Structures are given as C-alpha cells and as structure tokens.
Amino acid sequence: PFTVERVDVPRLARELGVTVEDAGRDARYGLYRRICVERGFARAAVAHHADDQAETVLMRILRGAGLRGLAGIPPVRELGDGVTVIRPFIEVSRAQIEEYCMQRGLATRTDPTNADTQYFRNRVRCELLPLLERDYNSHIRVGLARLAHLAAQDEQYLEKQALELLDAAAAAATAGATVDSGARQGRVELDRDTLRQAAAPVASRAFALAFAAAAGGSRDLYWTHIDAMAALASSGSAGNSIDLPKGVRARLTYDTIVVESAESAELDGLFSAGGSCEPREIQVAVPGVSPVGWAGITVCAGAGEGPAGEPSSLAELACMANCALAGSGFRGLCVDALGIGREWAVFDADQIDLNTLVVRPWRAGDRISPFGMAGAKKLSDLFVDEKVPRSHRSRLAVLASGDEVLWVVGVRASGRGAVTSSTKHLVVVVANADDCVDDA
Numbered sequence: 110p111f112t113v114e115r116v117d118v119p120r121l122a123r124e125l126g127v128t129v130e131d132a133g134r135d136a137r138y139g140l141y142r143r144i145c146v147e148r149g150f151a152r153a154a155v156a157h158h159a160d161d162q163a164e165t166v167l168m169r170i171l172r173g174a175g176l177r178g179l180a181g182i183p184p185v186r187e188l189g190d191g192v193t194v195i196r197p198f199i200e201v202s203r204a205q206i207e208e209y210c211m212q213r214g215l216a217t218r219t220d221p222t223n224a225d226t227q228y229f230r231n232r233v234r235c236e237l238l239p240l241l242e243r244d245y246n247s248h249i250r251v252g253l254a255r256l257a258h259l260a261a262q263d264e265q266y267l268e269k270q271a272l273e274l275l276d277a278a279a280a281a282a283t284a285g286a287t288v289d290s291g292a293r294q295g296r297v298e299l300d301r302d303t304l305r306q307a308a309a310p311v312a313s314r315a316f317a318l319a320f321a322a323a324a325g326g327s328r329d330l331y332w333t334h335i336d337a338m339a340a341l342a343s344s345g346s347a348g349n350s351i352d353l354p355k356g357v358r359a360r361l362t363y364d365t366i367v368v369e370s371a372e373s374a375e376l377d378g379l380f381s382a383g384g385s386c387e388p389r390e391i392q393v394a395v396p397g398v399s400p401v402g403w404a405g406i407t408v409c410a411g412a413g414e415g416p417a418g419e420p421s422s423l424a425e426l427a428c429m430a431n432c433a434l435a436g437s438g439f440r441g442l443c444v445d446a447l448g449i450g451r452e453w454a455v456f457d458a459d460q461i462d463l464n465t466l467v468v469r470p471w472r473a474g475d476r477i478s479p480f481g482m483a484g485a486k487k488l489s490d491l492f493v494d495e496k497v498p499r500s501h502r503s504r505l506a507v508l509a510s511g512d513e514v515l516w517v518v519g520v521r522a523s524g525r526g527a528v529t530s531s532t533k534h535l536v537v538v539v540a541n542a543d544d545c546v547d548d549a
Contacts, residue, residue, distance in 0.1 A: 110148075114140050123519045124501060128445065128452050128541075130228070138188055145192040157182050158198040158206060163253040164233050167241075171233075173440035175332065176264045176310075181257030202250070227424060227446045271314035278303040278315065282365045296369040297322045304342050304366070312339060319368040324355040331409070332440050333398050342366045352400040354407040371402060388470035393508070395463050395536055396437035404506040406518060406540045408468050411437030412458060415532035423449055426528065430455050430537040444539060450480065452541070454508065454516040458534040460526035461510045468518070471507045477514045480524040488517060495520050508538055 122132035141153040162181050169178040186194045198206065210217050226232045241249050281300035297319040304312050316338040321328050330353070337351050338359050350360035356371040388403045399408040413433025420426045423446035430453065434442050444453045476485040486494075492502055497520060508516040516522045518540045528535055 112140070112144055123451065123497075128448055130230075130445070138194070141194065142188045142190055142192045145188075146190050151191060152193050152195050153188070154195050154197055156198055157196045158201050158203050159254050160203040160234075160250060162199055162257055163250040164230060164238065166253040166257045167238065168230060168233050168443075169441070172443050173435060175440070176260050176267070178441060179256060180261035180264045181254075183261070200254070229443060229445055232424075267310055267314055270311045271318055274303070274307050274311050274315045275299070275318050295323060295325075296367065298362075298365050298367045299342075301342050301361075301364060301366055309339070316342075316368075320353060320357060323357045323368045323370050324353075325370075327355050330354065331398065331442060333438055337398075338366070338368075352402070354400055356400070356402040356405075388504070390467050390469040393466040393468055393538070395458075395466065396439075399468060401468050401506055403470075404468070404504050404518070406506060408506075408508075408518075409434070409439055409442060409539045410466075411439055411442075411537045411539075413437070413535055413537070415457070415535050416528065416530065419530040420528060422446070426455060429528075429535065433535060433537045434539070442539060444537070450516075450522040451519055453537060453539040454522040455528055455535055455537045456515065456526035457528055457532040458526075458536040459532070461515065461536070463510075463536065465510050467509055468506050469509060471502075471505055471514075471517065475507065475514050477517060477521065477523050478525055479521050480527060482524070488514070491517065491521060506540075 116133075116136045118129055118133045118136060121136060122129045141155075145151065145153055166179060166181045169181070172178070182196065182199060184196050184199045188194055207217065209215075222228075223231060224235060226235055238249070246252060275297075278299035279297065281303045282298045299315075299319060304315065307315065313335050316335050317328060317330055320330055320334075320338075334353055338353075341349060341351055341359055341361060345361045347361050347363045350358055352358055353368075357368065358371065359366060359368045361367075391399055391401055391408075393399050393408060393410055395410040395412050397410055399410070400406075401408055411430075411434040413429065413436050416425070416429055420429070426449065427444050427446040430444050433455075434444070449455070471488050473489070475488045477488060477491060478485045479491070488507075491497075492505075497505070505520070506518045507514045508518065513525065514523060515525060516538065
C-alpha cells in the first residue's frame with residue numbers, strides 16, 4: 110500500500126508556533142506513527158544516511174550544541190504508541206547508496222528544495238561541507254560521523270547517571286518514591302542537597318529529565334533554562350520560582366525543588382493569580398527568555414552589533430541575527446531567512462525603547478506598519494489579509510513597545526526600527542525556534 114498525505118506546512122507552523130522545518134518534521138513523523146498504528150507495524154524505516162549525519166553534527170557544532178546535540182541523528186528513535194523509527198542507512202554514505210542504485214539500474218529521485226540555500230542545512234550541505242572537504246580535511250564526513258558515535262556513547266552513560274541521580278533526589282525528597290516520567294507526569298520534587306552534591310554534567314541532565322517528566326515528555330529546553338534551574342536549586346531561597354517552556358514552573362521549598370506543569374500546580378492550589386494562563390502582559394528582557402504560557406510560546410531575545418553596511422539579503426540578516434543570539438548565550442538557537450516576520454524579528458535597538466518591550470495579547474484598535482508596506486494597518490485587517498483563522502486569533506501575541514506594535518508573532522513584523530546600514534546595535538526576538546538538541 111502507498112499512502113500520500115498533503116499538509117499545509119507553513120500554516121501548521123503558524124498554528125503550532127514553530128519553524129517551518131520543525132512543523133514539516135512533526136507532520137512526517139506523525140504520519141509514520143499513524144500508519145504504523147493503523148496497520149499494526151512496530152517500526153518505520155527512514156533513509157537518513159552518513160552524509161545527513163555529518164551535516165547534522167556540523168550544524169550543531171556551529172550552533173554550540175552540547176554533547177547530546179553532537180551525538181547527531183540517533184539510529185533508533187521512539188515515536189510513541191509502540192512505534193519505533195529505525196535508520197538502517199545511517200552509517201552508509203550517499204555515494205555508496207548512489208553506486209548501489211546505479212549498478213542495479215535503480216532510478217533515484219532528488220528533492221529540488223535540497224539545493225535551496227536559504228535553508229541553513231542546505232547551506233551547510235552545498236557550501237560549507239564541500240569547502241571543508243576540499244581545503245581542510247578530505248575525510249571530514251567520516252570524522253564527523255565518528256564524533257557523533259563517540260558523543261552518543263558518552264551521552265548514553267551520562268543519561269544513565271542522570272536517571273540514577275533523579276531517582277535518588279526524588280527518594281530523598283519524598284521518602285523513598287522514585288520518578289517515572291510516564292507515571293509521574295506533571296510534577297517532580299527533588300532534594301536540593303542531593304542535586305548540589307552531583308557533578309554538573311549529571312545534574313544538568315537530571316534537570317532536563319525532571320522538566321520532561323513535568324512537560325509530558327518534551328525536552329525543548331535551552332541551556333539558559335537548565336542553567337537557571339541549577340542556579341535556583343543551588344542558591345535560591347524558599348518561595349523563589351522560574352517559568353520554563355511548555356507552561357512548566359520550577360519553584361523552591363525549604364529543602365526541595367519542585368518542577369511542575371501549570372495544570373498540576375493549579376490542582377494543588379499552588380499558583381498565584383500571576384501564574385495563570387489568562388492572557389496578560391509579560392516584560393521582555395534583552396537578553397533573556399520569557400515563557401508566554403497563555404500563547405503557548407517562549408520568547409527569546411538577544412542583542413548584538415549592527416551590520417557593516419546595508420544588509421544585502423535576508424540570509425545575511427539571518428546570519429547577523431544568529432551571531433547576536435549566540436553572543437547572548439543562546440547556544441543551539443538558530444533562525445532561518447525564510448522564518449523572518451513569522452518565527453523571528455530583528456530591529457535596530459537604538460530605534461525602540463527596550464525598557465518598555467513586552468509581549469501581550471493583541472487589542473481591538475491595535476495597528477501595525479508592516480515591513481515593506483506604506484502606512485499602518487489594523488490588526489483585524491491584517492488577520493484577514495494573512496488568512497489567520499478566527500479560532501486562533503484570541504491567543505495571538507504581539508511584541509510591543511509602549512502602545513506601538515512591533516511584531517504580531519507568527520504573522521508579520523513591523524517596519525519600525527528596521528535594520529539599515531546606520532544600525533549600530535540590533536535586537537533579535539525569537540518565538541519557539543529550533544531547540545539546541547533537535548532530532549532530525
């Protein structure tokens with residue numbers, strides 16, 4: 110049987126508040142899982158090969174990923190519902206696959222979008238890897254694959270140690286209970302002294318596992334979040350708390366750190382009114398991370414130097430934005446030229462008031478001066494022009510400075526404070542971008 114499914118990926122990305130590449134990947138793996146469940150299959154085989162692995166590892170090196178990111182594309186990955194993705198070609202090069210097909214007269218097909226260098230992966234594939242291979246190391250693809258293999262071994266060991274630490278910290282906090290991310294979703298309580306005594310690489314992974322248990326399995330954390338959790342557990346005071354992505358909060362008691370979802374906290378009556386998911390105004394720190402639970406997004410803001418001249422393309426603007434994000438501590442956060450205005454926005458930092466920068470719900474009467482257009486437009490008219498479904502409009506967030514709307518997240522950015530050749534400092538704002546350890 111052959112199954113074809115068409116998905117409006119840009120629309121799906123807007124609805125989920127993620128990048129187009131992430132939305133496309135989620136749609137693909139969602140289809141694989143659904144077909145396997147419907148037909149009683151336990152495995153879905155995909156065709157990632159050794160060259161894909163090399164590209165992925167190099168991309169993550171450029172993004173400053175940690176050990177888990179350097180482990181690259183896993184040969185086996187659980188999709189849920191008893192379905193596993195396997196990658197039988199992950200140690201076979203593209204050249205070997207093409208040679209095999211040619212010898213047996215098998216036709217191959219090439220996706221023309223693979224040559225579109227507006228995408229970060231395609232620039233690495235078509236430009237950077239060939240340059241490194243030609244001028245620096247003719248065996249770089251093999252070397253990158255070996256790095257992924259060694260990193261995966263080390264990460265597997267550290268993950269095992271982190272699971273043991275998580276159980277030990279939970280047992281110390283709750284009189285012998287253990288943490289099972291499947292059975293304890295929503296709330297994890299850990300002993301602070303146990304965490305303080307652990308080695309930093311193990312403790313950081315334990316924090317990530319605790320977040321996953323509270324967030325229903327999600328591992329969408331930046332290193333800034335993990336660092337904030339570690340600092341909270343190490344030196345915070347009882348009652349201190351921090352907001353994390355996916356509506357999760359970490360808070361301190363006298364002896365423990367509790368990591369919990371908003372739903373779990375509300376059931377226990379632990380959230381104050383300020384922690385509810387009702388739409389409200391949230392201050393944006395630059396640089397900083399601002400979870401916006403009511404909109405289902407996390408806003409990351411970074412600052413950097415302006416261009417040496419007039420930006421010649423969106424790709425150049427994206428490159429500057431990535432430099433600013435990396436310089437602001439967002440290791441692994443990377444934006445793409447095609448996502449500008451929807452997934453991220455960039456402004457001349459000297460042309461807007463960063464002290465009044467907020468994310469808030471849109472209001473009746475709000476106007477924006479869309480980039481590339483003359484004059485202002487009501488947001489209600491913008492939603493019609495951009496075909497934003499009515500059912501999604503109530504949870505749309507806007508980035509504003511005072512009463513001025515700078516960006517309708519997921520829809521369109523303003524031309525106010527556009528980056529030009531005279532820009533000396535810029536600010537980049539990202540909503541739900543690539544996490545630092547994404548799986549292919």
